[in-house]
Amino acid sequence: MYISNEGLLVILFVGLVAGWLAGKIVRGAGFGLIGDIVIGICGALVASLLFPRLGIRIGTGLVSEIVYSAIGAVILLLVVRLVRGGGRL
Numbered sequence: 001m002y003i004s005n006e007g008l009l010v011i012l013f014v015g016l017v018a019g020w021l022a023g024k025i026v027r028g029a030g031f032g033l034i035g036d037i038v039i040g041i042c043g044a045l046v047a048s049l050l051f052p053r054l055g056i057r058i059g060t061g062l063v064s065e066i067v068y069s070a071i072g073a074v075i076l077l078l079v080v081r082l083v084r085g086g087g088r089l
Contacts (some may be wrong), residue, residue, distance in 0.1 A: 014062070015040030018069030025070070026077045043073025049073075 019036030020042060031039060046067040051057070058064045 010062070011025075011041065012037060014069050015044065016064050017066050018043055018073045022069040022073035023055050025074050026081065039073050039076060040069050043071070043076045044069035045072070046076055047072030 015037040016033070017040065019031075021036070021039030022039060023031070023036060044065070050072070051068065058067055
């Protein structure tokens with residue numbers, strides 16, 4: 001699989017925005033720039049696996065990818081905080 005430089009920049013941008021949004025939604029300061037990107041990208045993976053199985057379709061384009069990724073990152077952050085925080089949200 002080949003990813004162009006532009007594709008990589010889009011993935012990083014979407015991951016950064018989604019991670020930042022998830023950090024704000026879940027009431028946290030986030031995990032820093034790199035951590036937010038990683039959480040956003042992992043959230044995108046979670047959303048891309050979970051949403052099609054549930055039959056959820058938001059649309060197409062960059063904005064829908066950010067929404068998908070942010071929702072997946074929120075789910076991921078909630079799970080991480082439950083595991084790390086001893087059950088407190």
